[in-house]
Amino acid sequence: MKLLPSLSVRRAARSSARSSALSAALSATLLAVAGPVLAQVTVTAPWVRATVAQQSSTGAFMQLKSAKAVKLVSVSTPVAGIVEVHEMAMDGQVMRMRAVPALELPADKTVELKPGGYHVMLMDLKGQVKAGDTVPLTLVFEGADQKRETVQVKATVKPLGAPAAAMDEHGGHGGHQH
Numbered sequence: 001m002k003l004l005p006s007l008s009v010r011r012a013a014r015s016s017a018r019s020s021a022l023s024a025a026l027s028a029t030l031l032a033v034a035g036p037v038l039a040q041v042t043v044t045a046p047w048v049r050a051t052v053a054q055q056s057s058t059g060a061f062m063q064l065k066s067a068k069a070v071k072l073v074s075v076s077t078p079v080a081g082i083v084e085v086h087e088m089a090m091d092g093q094v095m096r097m098r099a100v101p102a103l104e105l106p107a108d109k110t111v112e113l114k115p116g117g118y119h120v121m122l123m124d125l126k127g128q129v130k131a132g133d134t135v136p137l138t139l140v141f142e143g144a145d146q147k148r149e150t151v152q153v154k155a156t157v158k159p160l161g162a163p164a165a166a167m168d169e170h171g172g173h174g175g176h177q178h
């Protein structure tokens with residue numbers, strides 16, 4: 001039986017300072033032994049903002065919900081060389097974004113990734129991302145028991161203009177969009 005650690009597992013392990021090659025191999029083994037895992041995490045309405053030519057980065061957005069507490073530890077996609085989970089935070093009067101090592105999903109609580117808030121940052125884009133395209137995303141979640149679940153989604157690329165809020169816009173002041 002061959003165990004081939006997936007790219008996402010290795011990528012996730014690399015992003016964790018304490019992880020060693022050994023633990024990456026172990027994670028892959030656990031995944032393989034566990035086989036198809038019952039999906040704990042639901043990903044709703046994933047989308048990616050379209051880019052203009054020469055643009056090197058963009059954002060991916062979606063709603064995440066998990067039956068039990070997990071954290072999003074890694075995202076990968078073939079269209080980008082570097083993928084990070086970012087949060088927006090006020091720094092004085094300026095809204096800035098920064099990478100977070102993991103995004104916590106409390107049990108049964110929808111966590112929304114949206115412009116002006118948490119987002120998946122796709123950097124080092126391999127080419128223009130055009131409206132109407134589909135971008136595959138691989139999300140890796142880790143539970144309190146260290147078990148990992150990989151979820152594949154296909155995100156729809158939406159035009160630059162939609163929705164109005166821009167990445168660098170001030171926002172997130174309790175504006176629930178229900």
Ligand SMILES: [Cu+2]
Nearest residue numbers: 086097119121
């Ligand atoms: Cu960002």
